Amino acid sequence: MVDTLTKAKLAELLHNRVGVTKKEAGDLVDEVFGLMRDCLIDGEKVKISGFGNFVVRDKAARRGRNPQTSEEIIIARRRVLTFRPSQVLRTALNDE
Numbered sequence: 001m002v003d004t005l006t007k008a009k010l011a012e013l014l015h016n017r018v019g020v021t022k023k024e025a026g027d028l029v030d031e032v033f034g035l036m037r038d039c040l041i042d043g044e045k046v047k048i049s050g051f052g053n054f055v056v057r058d059k060a061a062r063r064g065r066n067p068q069t070s071e072e073i074i075i076a077r078r079r080v081l082t083f084r085p086s087q088v089l090r091t092a093l094n095d096e
Helices: 007-018 022-041 087-093
Strands: 046-048 052-059 062-065 072-075 078-085
Touching: 007 022, 022 046, 022 052, 078 087
Parallel strands: none
Antiparallel strands: 046 052, 052 078, 062 072
């Protein structure tokens, strides 16, 4: 079974490895993700060396089709978050 890394688990790992209190670890995790979220909302790229890049891209409106009814619909324009892993992470994932 594959385990999931949650914010709570990340805070617990930070507490165990760094030695800060559980509350401080939780606050640090919340602050880091809050800063990342705010930067992405403002259209900035988030680059974490050795891990990867988070970028917000704008997707234009386009035509689509409802697969159940075959009715044509317009899919609204939207912003999407993309992630590109660094070469270091790719290598580690593929045990190269």
